[in-house]
Amino acid sequence: MNLEKYGPWALVVGGSEGVGAAFARLLAADGFRLILVARKPEPLQELAAELRGRGAEVRVVSADLACPDVLATVRAATDDIEVGLLVYNAGANNTRxxxxxxxxxxxxxxxxxxxxxxxxxxxxxxxxxxxxxxGGIILTGSLGGYLGSPTLAAYTAAKSFSRIFTEALWAECAPLGVDVLHLNIGFTATPAMARLGMPVALAEAPETVAREGLENIANGPVWIVSTPGNRERARLISGSDNRAETVRAHAIAPRDQTAQAARDVKKLVER
Structure with missing residues (x-):
């Protein structure tokens, strides 16, 4: 990662575990100074201690991202420094x-x-x-943003906003020297997914997701993580013909059917 272009500080929102922690580790290895933001203070402090042990300079902010004043809280830790990279990685859904x-x-x-x-x-x-x-901005999204799914109405709609918003922001910022990327993530083996009982053994590693985001920040506006089946599924569910049939047939599966859904995608790719 180009420290001169995107540094010296990287702000990782949702940066205590999973993909966010993977971003932090990769950026620290490239010499970035880090501000990590997440709700739970304990995982934040643990990751910060790990990175400081490797020589990185790290600030942490424990904040609830759903609160209206969260930006002001984070700004209190960043207004005196130059943030050249924003990674907004928060947004998992735990209630259907x-x-x-x-x-x-x-x-x-x-x-x-x-x-x-x-x-x-x-x-x-x-x-x-x-x-x-x-500078650079990475906003993480989901394949769920291509299709409205029953029991996930707000989540899938919000992820759709993220993708379209990033495309517009990319077009505005590219001529001004700022790279913007929507990192479209599929099924990933994060602690949040494991806590929900998801079969993470079938999922992509967070390190792969974060690495692809950093390596493709200049290849916006959208990068779909190369997990087998991700791009095929995006094409399948983003068509405009007969949306009723598409939504009924390809909505995000209930959690107890996730393993079978992952296997079905693998079969689709192997055909």
Whole structure:
């Protein structure tokens, strides 16, 4: 990763475990100074201690990304430094259910983190990068953003916003020297997925996802992680013909069917 272009500081939002932690480790190895943001302080401090032990300079911010004042909280730790890279990696979903039956705070949290959070952080740090004429922004998304899925209405809609928003931001920022990338992630072996009981042995490693994001930051606006089946599925579910049939046939499977869905995608690729 080009430290001169994207440094000296990298801000990793959702940076305590999984893909976020993988981003942090790779960036630290390339000499970046890091600000790590996540809700739980214990994993943040553990990762920070690990990276400091390798010689990295690390600041941590424990903050709830669903709160309206989260950007102000993070700015308190970054206004005195130059952030040349923003990685907004937060946005996993841990609650499924019919939209009209889920508590409002559940769906509002999904929207706050995935829509308002991405937009507000990209606006603030992107403006500073544009002023300097260099920098990079990676906003992580999901294959779920190509298709509305029952019991995941707010989540899939928010991920769709992320992709379209990034495409527009990329077009605006490219002539101004700032690289913007929507990193489209499929089934990944994160601790969050493991806590939900997902069969992570069939999933992509977080390190692979993070590495592809960093290596392709200049290849925006969208990069689909090269896990077998990801690109094929994106093509399959993004067509405009007969959306009713597509949604019924290819919605995100319930958690207890995830393993079989992963096997089905593998078979699709191997044909």
């Amino acid at each position: 259910g019919l939209f009209v039956e889920l508590p409002e705070e559940v769906t509002q949290s999904v929207i706050a983190i995935n829509v308002l959070g991405q937009a507000n952080f990209a606006r603030h740090y992107g403006a500073l990068m544009v002023k300097r004429g260099q």
